[in-house]
Amino acid sequence: MQKPYVIGIAGSSGSGKTFFLKNFLNHFSEEEITLISQDDYYIPANTKTQEENRLYNFDIPTSIDRDSFFKDIKSLFDGNTIYKQEYTFNNPELTPKLLEIKPARILVVEGLFIFHYSEINELLDYKIFMDADESIALKRRLKRDLIERGYDEDDVMYKWVNHVVPSYNEYLLPFRESCDLVIRNNTDDPVVLHSITDSIANDLRVNVI
Template sequence: MGSESNEHLQQISAGSHFSGFNLVDLQPINLEMEPSATFPENTHGQPFIIGVAGGAASGKTTVCDLIIKQLCDHRVVLVNQDSFYHDLSEEELAHVSEYNFDHPDAFDTEQLLACMKNLKHGKVVDIPNYDFKTHRRVLPARKVNPSDVIILEGILVFHDTRVRGFMNMKIFVDTDADVRLARRIQCDTVVKGRDIKTVLDQYSKFVKPAFEDFILPTKKYADVIIPHGGDNHVAIDLIVRHIHTKLGQHSLCKIYPNLYVLQSTFQIRGMHTLVRDASTRKHDFIFYADRLIRLVVEHGLGHLPFKEKQVITPIGSVYTGVEFCKRLCGISVIRSGESMENALRACCKGIKIGKILIHREGDNGQQLIYHNLPKDISDRHVFLLDPILGTGNSAVQAISLLISKGVQEAKIIFLNLISAPQGVHAVCKRFPRIKIVTSEIESGLNEEFRVFPGMGEFGDRYFGTDQD
């Protein structure tokens, strides 16, 4: 940046601190991990809901059992779509061999929706007890209590968009058709006592067409696709780790997979206690704020692309490591964002730093944006620096400016210390591919649109310009 532009920005920001803006409107594993679409809204304390779909005899039950076994430190409940078959009428019972149990109309989806809604909101539900010999529901029903994790398993659990809307993770068990047929023949002949001709006739008439027409098309909705079913222990382990991570995260991270909150430790909690204390002296506030900022910056660097690199060690051996992404820059939102520049420079030697100032003009809500950005910013990964994410208004303005300058949304990483839920919603809904890295999520905003419990006016406290 030129010295003249720097002086201009400093003059504009010298007398004011701009933070109280008006509130804006608010793979697959093939193991193929695909970025999921927006996760359904989920508030703190609600269960993590997993849908497991796939063809008949694909290994869905085995996958569910393995997940439940490995989530032994959480309360987990399994709900089977098979429990929600409609009772057959006398006429349907008389011609049961002609009834298509693999068609979506065979299920009482409305009752399934009601049960899932109640479980999501922490209510006890009665799951039907379906008798596959009489093809009718029998008493007593199965009573299911609220749990940390709910697994909904069935061939068509992805078919209805309303049912999918409850799910935080969708798994499709993808098993070869010949394997599924062999398993079905073994189960139906050995366990159910059917002759092989009846099994094959039912398979060709109902099972195979229903799989191709209704089940396979729902594979596109899956967040994770597991080949080979329960035999794929690598996939199961990765899924369980992901679930453990999600259960330990703030509920907003379950809604927005592009939001990252530092894992809370006593050290981080202690530093937050100090910087939030109104009686903390300026030099102590700066010291602990800098420590928190450094942690956020380090975490943000972990989201940059790396490539493999081999080096020769001083003893002549080969070490295979990674090489840092080189085309970076930092953009600080004046003036609080400037407090984060030193930590970024300490981690990224010689990094370019640009500036953005968002200035409210008058009382009509109009804003002027002043900026001085690297000329080649469109070719770089960008760290956007602002310690407080409140309403999200200034962040949306800054990100919009960066995108208008040619920066790819997926190459922007927004670093801040504390975030209000309203700001997270505003930014993530508008820019779903940007990454937000923060050290803590706040309770919300007060009637003056100030973050609470908050840190006060961060820039004033950091730069010593508070009006005490």
């Protein structure tokens, strides 16, 4: 199989990656593009108590099964389909899905550490950095974690101050200036992101697909 064109997308928590990805992927068919997310490679922490889970740092590179993540990316290069259980962030109210990740001409690799993991960074043909002002990112993070993941506000704030911001500064921010595209997403206006994804998708159709 021809090597896929690999797009790496990373960004700060609350930068709007999820909305951006959904919008971007909608420009293509399932045969044209596929997504593999670092979030589905967290080393399970569901055996921890609530207090242990609050203190556990999910925002460091060793919280990810790095070897499996890289192995599955390379397997997609070889034309293989990956079957992977979705990671539900220890939320007992969510039933994890079995993800079927099929090889495609365009491969999107998404995650906080994809630039830090040198073996993955080297595979990326185009790098997108999503960013937002800290106050705006925190507001989005609170909304997501309180509603979607069932955390309480004290836990969210503890992790933000002690884990999220330090990890962003150490493992992601140093790569911002070397990325091909930096998107400052401080508004929740979908028109702006629609315009950006339209432009990227049109360019890919001309030069890649």
